[in-house]
Amino acid sequence: MYKLLLCWKYLRTRYLAMVCIVSVMLGVATLIVVNSVMGGFSTKLKERLHGLLSDVVLEAYDYDGFTDAPSKMALIRNDPFLSNEVEAMTATLEIFAMLQFNFREVPFTRPVRIIGIEPEGRKAVGGFAEHLVNPKNHENPTFNLDENARERFIIRRASRGIDFPGPREAPNLNEPPPPDPPPSKPHEPQGVILGYAIAHYRDRNAPADLVNKDVRTLEPGDEVVITTVSGAKMSPVFDRFVVSDYFKSEMSEYDSNYVFMPIEHLQKLRTMEDRVTSIQIKLKDYNKAPKVVARLRELFANAPLEVQTWEQKQGAVLAAIRVEKGILNILLFLIIAVAGFGILAIFSMIVVEKTRDIGILKALGASNGGILTIFIGYGFLLGLVGAGLGTIIGLEITVHINDIEKLIANVTGQDIFPRDVYYFDKIPTDINLFSVFLVNLGSIGIAVLFSILPALRASMLHPVRALRYE
């Protein structure tokens, strides 16, 4: 009983102990905040890396693609194992291209990747429709212009305010023309969905209080010209398109490169009807992905196709994230180890200071084990209180990290989290309760571990020597 009483009294009366508590507390709080933010970044990044990729991708080795996607999908659908695992699939055709447009009478050209898709099928596989800017497209993604866009298109077409470099109407002799326009209306080019960053740039000189600093270079209804290569002979082909919507996944690689258009249109443009470059497959249970991949490889053993999960495709980046997180955690744990040495030093001081009390307790019949328990219990208590406070503070900071960031930015005038660099609206956080628990366990463990040595010394003190100690 006296052990408990003394632990408690020592905790309350030793200001040095507060130093231990504070150092454990800071260590724990830092670990929790950094872990949560790192976790947030990596979850978000993973989400985005997954982004456009479906769970499993069946893909051709080159841009030429492969034929007969429907029959391959039928083969998958008829396979007894795969049919149970596959939730949805869709074929896509990918190719690099040049995008040209006028902004404020100045012509711009930029490289892009065109992805030909079948909107409904692509939506079923996921990672597409929910990123479209026009909310109408979330339910029913289409490449058709909405009212405003069509109006804008007609006005601009009428005023002829745009002028593209190069030939205006496709004077293609060898290639078939784009799909026939509806005869009744004025010719309206095919709609395309542009990556958000293609059509916007961030104005660094905008007033600070402006919420949306993005300047739009292409409105829905504006015309663009896309040039790419045909399938077999690699000769250039191009066509006029009109912007119908934006794709904003917040993954800058996608947002600044991807242009979506209907797959049939792209096939016609490239004269490679019936060819696709990949089949995207969504699984019912991603945990079964390795088995599905194995089965697919078996099924298409003779075709020049590669089968990969999205993680395999992004393997290098994911591995880098994992390694980075691991190293950071080790480094941060050193913080707590430093706190541990603080405990060691301070405890040794407290033992010296308490030498006579230890002698008294022994004279009154306290055992060596009892004295040992007092000091180890004391270390445990310090660790517990420090870790508890640290957890509370760490979680508080994590939850309010964006407010805190804003506050610091306001006070110092320094932007800590430049949003256009990370392309996040706010600092992402992901509190993992298990890792919070581990951090607590680890820091309490370290507090106890580092109190063992001084505690042993205290328990080994000879009572007479301790009593004579001045």
Place this chain on the structure above:
Amino acid sequence: MAGNTFMYAQNLHKIYRKNAISTPVLKGVDMEVAEGEFLSVVGASGSGKSTLMHLLGSLDKPDVGEIYYREKRIDNLSADKRDHLRNHDFGFIFQFYHLLPELTALENVMIPLMIRSSVFSWLGNGSVARKRAITLMEKVGLGHRMHHLPKELSGGEMQRTAIARALIGNPALLFADEPTGNLDEDTGREIVQLLRELNEIDNVTIIMVTHNLEIARGTHRIIKLVAGHVEVPLQQHPEAFGVVRPESFDNLPEDENHPDETRRPAGI
């Protein structure tokens, strides 16, 4: 050897060694105390009085010699038996009070009972212990000072608290090492009066080290430590409980027993 003595020690030697220098402090002490006796130990500073008390109180072990308590040898007991003995049978009072500074007077008094009980048994009988501590505090005249910290008490009050603490375990034997050494004369006399009452009324056997011969004369018997031996008793009370002088006392070599022997200065 006296078979019925409460506690007796035979041929106690204690040598402090530090590096190559060894300091022999006790060189064959024989002594005894009878049940209910109030014994004073006197001697020059550094003569080993505290050392003797520590040995008798089983806080330390003699290099040579044996100590018997209630017919049982106690100097070679295991650590936990010695802890138990100190907690249940012995009480200690020190010159510098030795209260725990973080605890209130009352908590200090309860400590020996806390040491012997676990948290759970304390939950059961803690209130009984508390009542007993309060009774003892009142008995030593500190009923109004129970919740003060040691630093808020005067020397006399601290020593009374220490006495209450020594008594709470119902000890049969009380060791008091210069209990009045740090107190003014009047306060010291009060403390000794308190001890004498304990001895007479509660029949607690007391061994007290003191420098004050006047105080020592108020006790049943005095032994003097000189040069590591017990010298001829200065005063033998008539009611000296029939304590037999150990034979070995007569066999001491004369030269070592010389009272005028020059001693090296005492240290602690």
